Amino acid sequence: MIDRPLQNRTAFITGASSGLGVRFAHLLAGAGAKVALAARRTDRLDAEVAYIRAAGGEAVAIALDVSDAEAIGPAIDRAEAELGPLSILVNNAGVGGDGAALSLPVDRYDQTFDVNVRGVYLAAREAAKRMIDSGVAEAGDARIVNIASIAGLNQLPGLTAYCASKAAVISLTQGLAREWAKRHIAVNAIAPGYIETEINSDWFATDGGRAQIAGFPRRRLMDNDALDQALLLLTGRAARFMTGSVIVVDDGQSL
Template structure:
């Protein structure tokens, strides 16, 4: 890495597993204070202990970010604990697939709430602190939004999931244009298929029907995406990695 994160603070949403947990470990290893935000406190406690055992600093925040008040409180708790905020990793999300015709509407509501509203609430609360950090001697702050290949390449059975990720693409670019002149870097990471528990959220009958498509597929690891995110936020202040698509070798998607 060209620079370390010593003296910075990162807030990672969806930190209780998968990409979020791997990213928190990676940022902590680079010296960042890390606020771990998710709903499963037991998983966050385990992750925080791993970070502290390795010599890092972690704060556990149990929060449902689809609640605007709790999203804002998570940001404020981070700032109060560490004195500021330099990096926001918007990773929390769910992927509930299946044909639109037979989809339970509560699944659509859940994806819109977590993938879009929770991210918006957290970003809105974090922006003033990130702008303050970017105006400091470090001269940069970062928002990294974890999107998906589905935001570029919608496929049958992913209509609303792809809708949330395509919308995230648009939000990320528009926000980048708004704040880039004030040294807040806004980046979009778009992973292809990753071996995480995201697939376990899918209804069993839908998952079974789709397993054949992934039977011989190479999947990315959570650590691959964490490495990419860490690369983005450790670039010199003059460098903005605005969009990175990460596919597994041999992927047809």
């Protein structure tokens, strides 16, 4: 018998058109969840939805730019209308924000915080409202997982804005966990190390990127399945007793 620990749960995943977002959508669908894939690039979403449906899962594609505050609530409403009451939010959407502080344009700094911090905060708030109103929270099934980074725990050169944004995600996770503890909403975060994605692939192809990898204790990037078990833990039954946690999965890269 196939184990489907998230059977009939509805999950909403931001930044689901590529990289980790796609991986998360496939993983949660495979665990039985009905998944809403949200991102700006809907052409990519349609292909992933078709893949999940062909495998027997339930999925919908939803156009969403998390920097648009007015769009987040309606996007979640659409997901609930098509898939049922929301019980899992994965705040995965993010941008790089690389650049030295003296030269980083202000609009790039603003975009980093609009997506990486403001978008996380607003999506969590809109999700929490619906989880409370539907009774999902009271039933103990409400899960919010924010994707932070080891950059939120360690200062990395040339990434001051990005590191600050991910540190803010960790702070938001702990603050919302405390605020919503009595509402029975589990709010946790995963802080990944380096996995090759569209955001960083160009860098790791350079001499500097290869030198960075050589400096890691295990001299490698992580595989794209590195976060699977952490995500299943934080979206599943065990997270009834976890809130405000930050799980670091980095292959020792920050040692």
